[in-house]
Amino acid sequence: MKTAICSQGNRLESHLDERFGRCSHFVIYDQISGGIEFLPNPGKEAEEGAGPAAVQFLASRGVRKIVSGEFGLKIKPLLDSLKIQMIILKNSGKTVQQVIDMLNQI
Amino acid sequence: MSPRPVRSRKVSNPPVISGFRPYGGNRKEKGQVFLQYEEYEAIRLCDHEQMKHHEAASAMGVSRPTLTRIYARARQKIAGAFVEGKQIIIEGGKVHFDSEWYACSSCGCHFNHPEKHEIIYTCPLCGSKQVSKNDELNENSHL
Numbered sequence: 001m002k003t004a005i006c007s008q009g010n011r012l013e014s015h016l017d018e019r020f021g022r023c024s025h026f027v028i029y030d031q032i033s034g035g036i037e038f039l040p041n042p043g044k045e046a047e048e049g050a051g052p053a054a055v056q057f058l059a060s061r062g063v064r065k066i067v068s069g070e071f072g073l074k075i076k077p078l079l080d081s082l083k084i085q086m087i088i089l090k091n092s093g094k095t096v097q098q099v100i101d102m103l104n105q106i
Numbered sequence: 107m108s109p110r111p112v113r114s115r116k117v118s119n120p121p122v123i124s125g126f127r128p129y130g131g132n133r134k135e136k137g138q139v140f141l142q143y144e145e146y147e148a149i150r151l152c153d154h155e156q157m158k159h160h161e162a163a164s165a166m167g168v169s170r171p172t173l174t175r176i177y178a179r180a181r182q183k184i185a186g187a188f189v190e191g192k193q194i195i196i197e198g199g200k201v202h203f204d205s206e207w208y209a210c211s212s213c214g215c216h217f218n219h220p221e222k223h224e225i226i227y228t229c230p231l232c233g234s235k236q237v238s239k240n241d242e243l244n245e246n247s248h249l
Protein backbone atom coordinates (compact mmCIF):
# COMPACT_ATOMS: atom_id res chain seq x y z
CA MET A 1 0.00 0.00 0.00
CA LYS A 2 1.61 3.23 -1.13
CA THR A 3 0.89 6.61 0.40
CA ALA A 4 1.88 9.97 -1.07
CA ILE A 5 2.68 12.85 1.27
CA CYS A 6 2.91 16.43 0.00
CA SER A 7 6.11 17.89 1.34
CA GLN A 8 7.73 21.31 1.29
CA GLY A 9 11.19 19.87 0.76
CA ASN A 10 13.13 16.74 -0.02
CA ARG A 11 14.08 15.74 3.52
CA LEU A 12 12.30 13.75 6.21
CA GLU A 13 12.33 16.84 8.46
CA SER A 14 10.48 18.89 5.83
CA HIS A 15 7.03 20.06 6.75
CA LEU A 16 3.81 18.93 5.15
CA ASP A 17 2.81 21.20 2.27
CA GLU A 18 -0.51 23.00 2.56
CA ARG A 19 -1.12 22.65 -1.18
CA PHE A 20 -1.58 19.55 -3.26
CA GLY A 21 -1.04 20.43 -6.94
CA ARG A 22 1.77 22.89 -6.31
CA CYS A 23 3.62 21.30 -3.45
CA SER A 24 7.37 21.11 -3.76
CA HIS A 25 7.91 17.37 -3.43
CA PHE A 26 5.84 14.21 -3.14
CA VAL A 27 7.07 11.63 -0.69
CA ILE A 28 5.93 8.17 -1.68
CA TYR A 29 5.99 5.83 1.25
CA ASP A 30 5.48 2.12 0.74
CA GLN A 31 3.98 0.68 3.91
CA ILE A 32 4.80 -2.90 3.01
CA SER A 33 8.47 -2.56 2.06
CA GLY A 34 9.10 0.56 4.14
CA GLY A 35 10.66 2.28 1.13
CA ILE A 36 10.60 6.08 0.98
CA GLU A 37 10.92 7.91 -2.32
CA PHE A 38 11.22 11.68 -2.82
CA LEU A 39 9.91 12.94 -6.14
CA PRO A 40 9.96 16.59 -7.21
CA ASN A 41 6.50 17.71 -8.30
CA PRO A 42 6.60 18.10 -12.12
CA GLY A 43 3.63 20.50 -12.09
CA LYS A 44 4.94 22.87 -9.44
CA GLU A 45 5.42 25.80 -11.79
CA ALA A 46 2.59 24.90 -14.21
CA GLU A 47 0.40 27.75 -15.38
CA GLU A 48 -2.75 25.72 -14.88
CA GLY A 49 -3.87 22.15 -14.34
CA ALA A 50 -1.24 21.42 -11.71
CA GLY A 51 -3.70 19.45 -9.58
CA PRO A 52 -5.01 17.05 -12.26
CA ALA A 53 -1.43 16.57 -13.52
CA ALA A 54 -0.34 15.66 -10.01
CA VAL A 55 -3.22 13.15 -9.75
CA GLN A 56 -2.04 11.45 -12.97
CA PHE A 57 1.56 11.50 -11.76
CA LEU A 58 0.69 9.81 -8.46
CA ALA A 59 -1.88 7.40 -9.92
CA SER A 60 0.73 6.12 -12.38
CA ARG A 61 2.88 5.21 -9.39
CA GLY A 62 0.14 3.17 -7.76
CA VAL A 63 -0.53 5.44 -4.80
CA ARG A 64 -3.67 4.54 -2.77
CA LYS A 65 -3.71 7.38 -0.22
CA ILE A 66 -2.63 11.02 -0.40
CA VAL A 67 -1.87 13.16 2.63
CA SER A 68 -1.94 16.92 2.08
CA GLY A 69 -2.90 20.16 3.78
CA GLU A 70 -5.61 20.90 1.28
CA PHE A 71 -6.96 19.77 -2.08
CA GLY A 72 -8.26 21.92 -4.93
CA LEU A 73 -11.75 21.93 -6.42
CA LYS A 74 -11.07 19.58 -9.31
CA ILE A 75 -9.31 16.89 -7.36
CA LYS A 76 -12.08 15.02 -5.52
CA PRO A 77 -13.98 13.73 -8.60
CA LEU A 78 -10.69 12.56 -10.14
CA LEU A 79 -9.54 10.76 -7.02
CA ASP A 80 -13.00 9.28 -6.40
CA SER A 81 -13.03 7.73 -9.84
CA LEU A 82 -9.52 6.32 -9.26
CA LYS A 83 -10.51 5.16 -5.76
CA ILE A 84 -7.64 6.99 -4.10
CA GLN A 85 -8.21 8.16 -0.55
CA MET A 86 -7.60 11.78 0.40
CA ILE A 87 -6.43 12.70 3.90
CA ILE A 88 -6.46 16.36 4.88
CA LEU A 89 -4.22 17.49 7.74
CA LYS A 90 -4.74 21.20 8.11
CA ASN A 91 -2.35 23.51 9.98
CA SER A 92 -0.74 20.60 11.73
CA GLY A 93 2.88 21.73 11.40
CA LYS A 94 3.83 18.07 11.17
CA THR A 95 6.94 16.87 9.38
CA VAL A 96 7.08 14.07 6.82
CA GLN A 97 8.77 11.86 9.42
CA GLN A 98 5.92 12.41 11.89
CA VAL A 99 3.31 11.53 9.26
CA ILE A 100 5.19 8.35 8.36
CA ASP A 101 5.39 7.43 12.05
CA MET A 102 1.62 7.91 12.34
CA LEU A 103 1.03 5.68 9.32
CA ASN A 104 3.24 3.01 10.86
CA GLN A 105 1.13 2.88 14.02
CA ILE A 106 -1.87 1.42 12.22
CA MET B 107 -13.74 22.12 -33.85
CA SER B 108 -13.96 19.24 -31.46
CA PRO B 109 -16.86 19.12 -29.02
CA ARG B 110 -16.35 19.81 -25.37
CA PRO B 111 -15.54 16.71 -23.33
CA VAL B 112 -18.39 15.16 -21.34
CA ARG B 113 -18.37 16.19 -17.70
CA SER B 114 -18.13 13.39 -15.22
CA ARG B 115 -21.45 12.91 -13.43
CA LYS B 116 -21.49 12.46 -9.69
CA VAL B 117 -23.33 9.33 -8.53
CA SER B 118 -23.85 9.28 -4.78
CA ASN B 119 -25.58 5.90 -4.45
CA PRO B 120 -24.45 3.12 -6.77
CA PRO B 121 -27.28 0.71 -7.69
CA VAL B 122 -27.63 -2.36 -5.48
CA ILE B 123 -28.37 -4.61 -8.46
CA SER B 124 -26.80 -4.76 -11.89
CA GLY B 125 -30.00 -5.06 -13.92
CA PHE B 126 -33.50 -6.48 -14.40
CA ARG B 127 -34.68 -9.53 -16.26
CA PRO B 128 -38.24 -9.95 -17.54
CA TYR B 129 -40.30 -12.99 -16.60
CA GLY B 130 -43.43 -14.60 -18.01
CA GLY B 131 -44.65 -14.25 -21.56
CA ASN B 132 -42.71 -15.69 -24.42
CA ARG B 133 -39.33 -16.37 -22.84
CA LYS B 134 -37.43 -16.14 -26.09
CA GLU B 135 -34.50 -13.74 -25.73
CA LYS B 136 -35.68 -10.28 -26.77
CA GLY B 137 -32.37 -8.52 -26.32
CA GLN B 138 -31.31 -5.99 -23.72
CA VAL B 139 -31.01 -2.28 -23.12
CA PHE B 140 -28.00 -0.74 -21.42
CA LEU B 141 -28.98 1.82 -18.84
CA GLN B 142 -26.02 4.00 -17.93
CA TYR B 143 -25.15 4.75 -14.31
CA GLU B 144 -25.89 8.42 -14.85
CA GLU B 145 -29.35 7.54 -16.18
CA TYR B 146 -29.99 5.30 -13.20
CA GLU B 147 -28.93 8.15 -10.91
CA ALA B 148 -31.20 10.63 -12.70
CA ILE B 149 -34.18 8.30 -12.21
CA ARG B 150 -33.23 7.77 -8.59
CA LEU B 151 -32.98 11.47 -7.84
CA CYS B 152 -35.98 12.66 -9.85
CA ASP B 153 -38.45 9.84 -9.27
CA HIS B 154 -37.37 8.08 -6.11
CA GLU B 155 -36.11 11.04 -4.10
CA GLN B 156 -38.61 13.28 -5.90
CA MET B 157 -36.16 16.09 -6.39
CA LYS B 158 -36.72 18.92 -8.81
CA HIS B 159 -34.60 18.76 -11.94
CA HIS B 160 -32.43 21.70 -10.90
CA GLU B 161 -31.78 20.10 -7.49
CA ALA B 162 -30.93 16.77 -9.08
CA ALA B 163 -28.67 18.55 -11.57
CA SER B 164 -26.61 20.20 -8.86
CA ALA B 165 -26.45 16.88 -6.97
CA MET B 166 -24.93 15.27 -10.05
CA GLY B 167 -22.67 18.17 -10.91
CA VAL B 168 -24.18 18.89 -14.34
CA SER B 169 -26.37 21.65 -15.73
CA ARG B 170 -30.15 21.51 -15.49
CA PRO B 171 -30.67 20.98 -19.28
CA THR B 172 -28.11 18.17 -19.27
CA LEU B 173 -29.86 16.47 -16.36
CA THR B 174 -33.17 16.73 -18.20
CA ARG B 175 -31.62 15.12 -21.27
CA ILE B 176 -30.10 12.29 -19.23
CA TYR B 177 -33.45 11.79 -17.49
CA ALA B 178 -35.41 11.76 -20.78
CA ARG B 179 -33.00 9.19 -22.22
CA ALA B 180 -33.40 7.05 -19.10
CA ARG B 181 -37.20 7.12 -19.33
CA GLN B 182 -37.08 6.23 -23.00
CA LYS B 183 -34.78 3.28 -22.42
CA ILE B 184 -36.80 1.92 -19.50
CA ALA B 185 -40.07 2.35 -21.40
CA GLY B 186 -38.53 0.56 -24.38
CA ALA B 187 -37.48 -2.33 -22.16
CA PHE B 188 -40.94 -2.62 -20.56
CA VAL B 189 -42.84 -2.52 -23.83
CA GLU B 190 -40.56 -4.80 -25.78
CA GLY B 191 -39.79 -7.16 -22.89
CA LYS B 192 -36.06 -6.55 -22.90
CA GLN B 193 -33.54 -7.02 -20.14
CA ILE B 194 -32.19 -3.90 -18.46
CA ILE B 195 -28.48 -3.89 -17.72
CA ILE B 196 -27.06 -1.03 -15.67
CA GLU B 197 -23.52 -0.23 -16.74
CA GLY B 198 -21.27 2.37 -18.31
CA GLY B 199 -21.49 6.12 -18.56
CA LYS B 200 -19.04 8.78 -17.53
CA VAL B 201 -19.53 8.83 -13.80
CA HIS B 202 -17.61 8.86 -10.57
CA PHE B 203 -18.94 7.58 -7.28
CA ASP B 204 -18.96 10.34 -4.78
CA SER B 205 -17.34 9.62 -1.44
CA GLU B 206 -18.16 11.06 1.94
CA TRP B 207 -15.96 12.94 4.36
CA TYR B 208 -15.00 11.69 7.77
CA ALA B 209 -13.14 13.35 10.59
CA CYS B 210 -10.82 11.85 13.17
CA SER B 211 -10.86 13.57 16.55
CA SER B 212 -7.64 11.94 17.66
CA CYS B 213 -5.24 13.41 15.08
CA GLY B 214 -7.53 16.15 13.76
CA CYS B 215 -7.44 15.02 10.16
CA HIS B 216 -10.25 14.84 7.62
CA PHE B 217 -10.38 12.01 5.16
CA ASN B 218 -12.70 10.56 2.57
CA HIS B 219 -13.51 6.98 1.85
CA PRO B 220 -13.79 5.92 -1.80
CA GLU B 221 -14.81 2.30 -1.09
CA LYS B 222 -18.45 2.85 -0.17
CA HIS B 223 -19.25 -0.75 0.55
CA GLU B 224 -16.79 -1.12 3.38
CA ILE B 225 -17.75 0.50 6.65
CA ILE B 226 -14.94 2.50 8.14
CA TYR B 227 -13.89 2.09 11.77
CA THR B 228 -10.36 3.39 12.03
CA CYS B 229 -8.58 6.55 10.93
CA PRO B 230 -6.31 5.84 7.94
CA LEU B 231 -3.63 8.12 9.37
CA CYS B 232 -3.34 7.40 13.07
CA GLY B 233 -5.43 4.25 13.37
CA SER B 234 -7.62 5.54 16.21
CA LYS B 235 -11.26 4.53 16.37
CA GLN B 236 -12.52 8.06 17.03
CA VAL B 237 -13.85 8.67 13.56
CA SER B 238 -17.15 10.24 12.64
CA LYS B 239 -18.88 11.48 9.54
CA ASN B 240 -18.18 15.11 8.83
CA ASP B 241 -21.53 16.52 7.75
CA GLU B 242 -20.26 20.08 7.47
CA LEU B 243 -17.78 19.12 4.75
CA ASN B 244 -20.24 16.75 3.09
CA GLU B 245 -22.72 19.55 2.57
CA ASN B 246 -20.05 21.89 1.30
CA SER B 247 -20.27 20.54 -2.22
CA HIS B 248 -16.94 21.70 -3.62
CA LEU B 249 -14.81 19.67 -1.22
